[in-house]
Structures are given as C-alpha cells and as structure tokens.
Amino acid sequence: MNQLIRARLKRSAPIVSLGRLLLPAQDAARTDAAHRLVWSLFAGDPDRRRDFLWREEAPGQFIIFAPEPPPPSDLFEVEAKEFAPVLAVGDRLRFLLRANATVSKKTKSGDRGRRADVVMAAIHGAPKGERAEARRDAIETAGRAWLARQGDTHGFFLPRPVAVDGYNRLKLPRIGGRPIEIGTLDFEGVLDIADPARFLAALAQGFGRARAFGCGLMLIRRI
Numbered sequence: 001m002n003q004l005i006r007a008r009l010k011r012s013a014p015i016v017s018l019g020r021l022l023l024p025a026q027d028a029a030r031t032d033a034a035h036r037l038v039w040s041l042f043a044g045d046p047d048r049r050r051d052f053l054w055r056e057e058a059p060g061q062f063i064i065f066a067p068e069p070p071p072p073s074d075l076f077e078v079e080a081k082e083f084a085p086v087l088a089v090g091d092r093l094r095f096l097l098r099a100n101a102t103v104s105k106k107t108k109s110g111d112r113g114r115r116a117d118v119v120m121a122a123i124h125g126a127p128k129g130e131r132a133e134a135r136r137d138a139i140e141t142a143g144r145a146w147l148a149r150q151g152d153t154h155g156f157f158l159p160r161p162v163a164v165d166g167y168n169r170l171k172l173p174r175i176g177g178r179p180i181e182i183g184t185l186d187f188e189g190v191l192d193i194a195d196p197a198r199f200l201a202a203l204a205q206g207f208g209r210a211r212a213f214g215c216g217l218m219l220i221r222r223i
Helices: 013-017 027-041 118-123 128-154 196-205
Strands: 003-009 053-058 061-066 076-082 092-099 102-106 112-117 163-172 180-193 218-222
Touching: 003 027, 027 053, 027 061, 027 163, 092 128, 102 118, 112 118, 118 128, 118 180, 128 163, 128 180, 128 196
Parallel strands: none
Antiparallel strands: 003 061, 003 076, 053 061, 092 180, 092 218, 102 112, 163 180
C-alpha cells in the first residue's frame, strides 16, 4: 500500500545548529542536500533503487510518496498514512506539481537527441534582446502544452488553464563529472480524471524527469 509521508528535521539542538550545513540557502546546493537527506531516510538497503517521490514543503519539511514508510530516523520526525484514493471518470481534483518538463531535441540528421527543458527549447534561437520576454511567454505556453501532453498520456485533462510559475534553472554538482542542469516549473490548477487506472499509475511513478531531485510528485485533493 502506498504511503504519503511527512518528514521534518528534528528540532533538537544539535540538528538545529547544523541547519545551514544540512540545507544551504543557495538553490542548487539546497536541492542537492535535500536529495541526500531524503535518500538517507531510505538508506537501510544499499542496493535499493529509488522508488519514492518527494518535494520540499517548507525549510526542513518534506512530503514523500513511497511504497512503504521509512525506518526510524535520527534526523527526522516522520508521519505516514496510507494513500489509496478511489477515483472515477469525471472526478475533478485540485493539484500541485513541481516538474522538470522536457522535450527531445532533434539532431541535424532528424533523430531525437538529448533532452532539453521545454522553456529553453522554446526560446532557442530568439535574439538576445528578446529572450527575457520570450522566456516569460514560454513558461506559460510551453509549460501548459507539456502538462496537456502528460494528461493525454496519463489519463487526465485540464478543463481550464493552469497557473504556471516558479521557473528555475539549477546546476547540481556531480562527483567526477559535469554538473547536472535541470529546469523546474511549478503548476497549480484543477484536472479532470479520464482514466483512473492510468492516472494512479502515473501518480506513483511521477511526472517528468529529475524525480530524484524533488520533481514529479503531484499532490491532489478533491475540490
């Protein structure tokens, strides 16, 4: 049974004193540190693959979606409850989603090449003096188009335009290699269920990429 978990760093004096080391203020360093902290909750088995989703709800507080609750932690206070929504065609839900929304860029030969976030792909080729305005437009147009495609694939549709905000580009450190670059978008709105089974399967897997770094977890509630 899937679990919805809230994990909060303990407020004991030793942990509070390490606050800025555990969660730095700078966005990329913070995301990397949060990724490691959340992984530490499930690190009892060194061979375990990542089978959970997470997002930072507030400084030191995380929402996690996982097949099972984590073991007791020296760092976190953890609350877990079963998550098994019963959905039907036509149900309307309010949702929040932070996603690394990407598209495949075609190469000169016409083959699909590496992936790029939808905003950067949309403004590629825009003159330098026009890129700021083009980026503002792309956040909404390319972001909404990406989410609509997710709905077509995963059993939901958007009855009205969703809010798209919070575009952020991060360079995450990688040991022995070039930094990982990701772009994130924050979506908020309502969706209607077209195929409950497909939607719930996608909800468990996450939407978009960079799910190890706090992207892809869609939070839902009934209106």
